[in-house]
Structures are given as structure tokens and as C-alpha cells.
Amino acid sequence: MALEAEAKRMVAQFEYSAEEVNKGVREFVREMEEGLAKQGTSISQIPTYVTSVPNGTEKGVYLAVDLGGTNFRVCSVTLHGNQSFSLQQSKVPVPRALMEAKTSHELFSFLAKQIEAFLKTHHLDHFEKHKAQPGEVDYFDLGFTFSFPVNQVGINKGKLMRWTKGFNIDEALGQDVCELLQKEIDSLGLPVRVAALVNDTVGTLMARSYTSPGKTSTLIGAIFGTGTNGAYVEKLDRVKKMKEIDDATGGAANYDATTGLMVINTEWGSFDNPLKVLPNTQYDIDLDKESVNPGIQMFEKRVSGMFLGEILRRALLSLYQHPDAGVALFKDESSHTNDIRSTTTVADDSPLFKQWGIDTSFLSIVEEDQSDHLRITKQVLEKELKVEAASTEDCVAVKMLVHAIGKRAARLAAVALGGVVLSTNKLQEDETVDIGVDGSLVEYYPGFEEYIREAFREIEGIGEEEKRIRIGLAKDGSGLGAALIALVAHNAE
Ligand code: ADP
Known part of the structure; x- marks a missing residue:
């Protein structure tokens, strides 16, 4: 007792x-x-420069990649427009040597190659049509979840502040990680556009908003x-500091202010x-x-x-x-x-x-x-x-x-x-x-x-x-x- x-x-x-x-x-x-x-x-x-949330009626095929720590995930999501979706994905470990590579090119070209392999496996038709006649097919928009500290200055712009979780590539510091990825995607000639830099909590908000009932x-x-x-x-x-941020980052041209919302x-x-x-x-x-x-x-x-x-x-x-x-x-x-x-x-x-x-x-x-x-x-x-x-x-x-x-x-x-x-x-x-x-x-x-x-x-x-x-x-x-x-x-x- x-x-x-x-x-x-x-x-x-x-x-x-x-x-x-x-x-x-x-x-x-x-x-x-x-x-x-x-x-x-x-x-x-x-x-976050995300200025609207989905309501479950959205449709189309979109890509997402996630560089978290140990793994790199690539997936494509097909939105059916009735709150349901289907998802295909691949996951590869990031080789240790690339986490501490001399240049960001070594890491980001590896990531782009994984996107290429994914497209060949899951979207071969789209991939080949684009190769045969660039411009023939639409580009896939891609959301990039990058779980390291970045200073985000636009929906697809963010500069790397520091590496964590065992990554250490000095040359990448201060660079726009979306641009680094886009450059490597372009040099492989893939029909993919890095449309957004994603924070995982915003991803949670969006995923719930699409699938939530009613x-x-x-x-x-x-x-x-x-x-x-x-x-x-x-x-x-209500985001009173927005003006100050706009002045420093190129202004409201960076996002769609017409919704009146900001995540x-x-x-x-x-x-x-x-x-x-x-x-x-x-x-x-x-x-x-x-x-x-x-x-x-x-x-x-x-x-x-x-x-x-x-x-x-x-x-x-x-x-x-x-x-x-x-x-x-x-x-x-x-x-x-x-x-x-x-x-x-x-x-x-x-x-x-x-x-x-x-x-x-x-x-x-x-x-x-x-x-x-x-x-x-x-x-x-x-x-x-x-x-x-x-x-x-x-x-x-x-x-x-x-x-x-x-x-x-x-x-x-x-x-x-x-x-x-x-x-x-x-x-x-x-x-x-x-x-x-x-x-x-x-x-x-x-x-x-x-x-x-x-x-x-x-x-x-x-x-x-x-x-x-x-x-x-x-x-x-x-x-x-x-x-x-x-x-x-x-x-x-
Ligand atoms: P992450 O946040 O890293 O993406 P998780 O959502 O799985 O991944 O969270 C991992 C954390 O949750 C760890 O700190 C772990 O201790 C804790 N955790 C794992 N399983 C359980 C569980 N069954 N109940 C409560 N906490 C758990």
C-alpha cells in the first residue's frame, strides 16, 4: 500500500x-x-504559400516525392474526385555516400533517376510519348516533401538552412532545393514539374481535407x-507580418492572394x-x-x-x-x-x-x-x-x-x-x-x-x-x- x-x-x-x-x-x-x-x-x-484546401472533388494524376531521412519515396496519386484516390509508390534507401556527397548534383541526380525509374514502371506510356514528342503530353505536377529546415519563400521555392539526420552536403546550403531537383529532372528530360515544396503537417491537413466526409x-x-x-x-x-515577408521575398506575386486564405x-x-x-x-x-x-x-x-x-x-x-x-x-x-x-x-x-x-x-x-x-x-x-x-x-x-x-x-x-x-x-x-x-x-x-x-x-x-x-x-x-x-x-x- x-x-x-x-x-x-x-x-x-x-x-x-x-x-x-x-x-x-x-x-x-x-x-x-x-x-x-x-x-x-x-x-x-x-x-506556407498554400492558399486553398481541397474539398474531395479534385481529379487528376499527381506525383509526390519524400526525402525524409533514410528513404526516398516516389509515388503517384490518382484522385477520383469523390473523396477517394489510388496510390502507387516505390521506396529506396538513400545510399550513405550520397548523404555526405561533395556536390548536391550527386544526391539530386540520384533522386531524379528514381523518379525516372518510377515513371518507366508506372507511367510508361506517358513517359514514352513525351520522349518521342516533347510537349505532346502534359507535365506531371510534383509535390516535394523535404523534411529538413528550409526557408520557404514561395510555394515551390525554399532555401536549405541546414542539414540534419546525418546528411551533410555543404555545397547545397543556401540553395533552392526545388530548383536543384528540377534541374536534374530536366537534364533527364522527364515530363515533371516541381510544383510545391511540402511540409508534412500541411500534407496531413490537405490529405484530411480531401478525404473528410461531407x-x-x-x-x-x-x-x-x-x-x-x-x-x-x-x-x-490576419497574417499581419505578410507585408514584411512580401517585401523581402518578391511580394504577393509568389502566391494566389485572391482566396483570402493562407495555410x-x-x-x-x-x-x-x-x-x-x-x-x-x-x-x-x-x-x-x-x-x-x-x-x-x-x-x-x-x-x-x-x-x-x-x-x-x-x-x-x-x-x-x-x-x-x-x-x-x-x-x-x-x-x-x-x-x-x-x-x-x-x-x-x-x-x-x-x-x-x-x-x-x-x-x-x-x-x-x-x-x-x-x-x-x-x-x-x-x-x-x-x-x-x-x-x-x-x-x-x-x-x-x-x-x-x-x-x-x-x-x-x-x-x-x-x-x-x-x-x-x-x-x-x-x-x-x-x-x-x-x-x-x-x-x-x-x-x-x-x-x-x-x-x-x-x-x-x-x-x-x-x-x-x-x-x-x-x-x-x-x-x-x-x-x-x-x-x-x-x-x-
Ligand atoms: P514519425 O513521426 O517519425 O513520422 P510515427 O508517427 O510512427 O513516425 O511516430 C513515431 C513515434 O511514435 C516514436 O517516438 C515512437 O516512440 C512512438 N510510437 C510508436 N508506436 C507507438 C505506439 N504503439 N503507441 C504510442 N507511441 C508509439
């Missing part, structure tokens, strides 16, 4: 009250508005995976930096201190898949190392396993002792566990954490902490989503407000959406209207979503 009482005390530290949620939302709305007014703010609010277009695309971020549809005249990439992972309103336990503080970027991405560090396992690990470790042995975790000397009395042991090389030792999928398994005496939790503790013969009391304590950390993450997710819903005034304007989400956390963590909804009901300005907010999974942001961005880019010309 002593262990349970101590676990309860720790759980209380992760509680994120309705009052705090509301305080978070007010600050989120304030930072969103500040981000629309000027550059260099906590929430960046980056204009005529409602989607307001937000949000990712809760390794990281967290969101993009949403803003009224162009904004919030980069909300950095909400509340420096910290004012976010909950902050000792475990959050230590995680941040020992991370590669202390003080940065403080919202993301409490919400996304990359960090929840590590928060849990720190909480469990502190309970394991509790000075009072009678209270500590995994210290049972007579736990029952199949009616055999045994002593709980934690292996010296248990991931419990290693930074990043617990994956967030562990939390999903424990949260889901409804078995007798938490048998499944016991098994996963043994398999993943090398804890043998954990007692039921241990498992109860682990489950309580898992639940507290997962639920806090979902309630924080509600702060961001609710903040966008309120700031855009969408509940007043539309009957239904649609949100598309993607990422393993929101897809697999049991109850994640319900905890978001529970928090929505506690938010002043949403309350009972939570019923009019629809949340749907939007998969394939870098395939379908990127193809749709290529389409709207084409139509905007």
Missing part, C-alpha cells in the same frame, strides 16, 4: 487541471497572434508522432519558450537539462512520442531509487508468479537505467492492459525493461504513472488544437470544425482522442460545442497530401 500511496503522490504532479488547460489555451492564442504579427516569435507561424473543409492538420506540429487555415488579412505552419513544438504556463515536474526539468537542445521545444518535450517514454523512465527510476525500501518500486521479496514466490529483480543492464531506454509504445501497451493482475504489464516489464517477477502492486504503480503521463500529453494536445479552434473563430463560422491528425501516438495510444475531447469540454469558449469538433485520422500526408499541394499550386497559377 505504501508504494501505491507514493505512486499517487507522483501522479498528482502530472495532473493538469481544467484551470491550467484554460491558462494554456489563453497563452497559446496570444502566441499564435503574436506569431502572425511578427517574425522570430515563440510559435513561428510560417506562411463538404466541410479541414481546419487543422496535426501530427503527434516522434514530434508534434500543426498547420491550419488562416485568413490572409500557416505553426511550429507549435516550441510553444511557451521560455516556459511560463506549461506544467513542469522534476522529470520534465531533468529530461530537458540532459537533452541535446535544453530550453527548446518545451511543448514537444511534454507531448510527443520521442519524449513520453523518457518522462516515464525518469519517474519509474525515481520510484525505484526511493530511499524508503518499503515504498520503492521493484523491491518485492516475495512476489507471486504462477504461485511460486520469487524476488523481483532488475537487471544491471535494464533500459530503466539508460537515457531514452523506454519507447513510447511501452506506454500504449500498459495503458491498454486490462488483464488479471496486470499480467501483460508484468510480461512487458520483463521483456522490455528486464524486470523479473514484478509484483502486481508494482504493475499498478507503473500503470498509474503511464496513465498520468499519457493523459497529460493528450490534454496538452488539446491546448494547441483548442487554441487554434478559438483563435480562428471557426466554431462561430461553421457547423462542423474538422481536424486531421496523424502519428503513432494519436493513432495507437488508447484513449488519446477521448482525453483530448474531455479537455475540450473544459475549455472556455468550447465546452458543449466540443460535439461539433470532428477529429479524424489523416494518413499519407507525404503521398496524398503532397500530391494535393502540387494540385493547388498548379491551379493557383
